[in-house]
Amino acid sequence: MSIDTDTAEPTGLDKLAELQADAVEAKPVEPQVDAQGRSYATGKRKNAIARVWLKRGQGRITVNGKDQAEYFARPVLQMIIGQPFQVADRDGQFDVVCTVKGGGLSGQAGAVRHGISQALTLFEPGLRPVLKKGGFLTRDPRVVERKKYGRAKARRSFQFSKR
Template identity: 45%
Template sequence: MITKLKDFRIGFDNAYYGTGRRKESIARVWLLRNTDKMVIKAKDSCKEFPMKDYLQRDSLFSKVLYPIKLAGLDGKFGIYATVEGGGISGQAEAIMYGVAKALLKYNPDLRQTLKKAGLLKRDSREKERKKYGLMKARKGYRWSKR
């Protein structure tokens, strides 16, 4: 039996949207007023999970909530996020970046606070592509004279 965790409506009047990216991960994040639920929908499995269960580690969960704590808005927003690609840590950082962008839509005056903490700068480090003649991006085959 599948239980739907999302029992709220996302609309223009109660939600603020932000997109976050990190490595191969993409997160679409909605900050929701009048709810305290935190739900993640994984695109590959099309299932919804409580955020604490999906992220598995407390360090990743606290990383996602860091922009909200920094703005002093603890408990005022619920989070609904759809994630795809990458691993759990990349997805957590993508959600964090998406939350920071959504907070800017809620209150543009938070820009200075979030920028000083480095939450508005996209971490652009991506996986380097594999080159022909090599095993990986830079790792080559062992050279043998004969």
């Protein structure tokens, strides 16, 4: 008993691969840009929330009405904000205007980076795989653990006294 390979039904894996290929081909993602040529995204890190507007420009980054070098004085924080542009090879091609509130400076820098990455994928959907591989699109879920009652801090007990 021989099976003709031309008439044999595809296996489940073959069907799945075909469906995925069709889905990728069928749905080209279009950029989401408003009337002013900006894309908007929200970035979050710890307790900080950043609202980010991205548009074509000379590479100026404004945070809460100040230049990024003035708002984030530490070079490490400025580097964190610029990472999505470096990974995507878009250094100096976009202007960023963002408002950020909550948390400290480190969390705010992470929130701005997350927001810039999200806005870049909305402006140029082709950059998504590069940014995803770099881990810029994933919101970092780590937050400070809350203090519990009967404890000095989140986990530290009060000092034990035998007498």
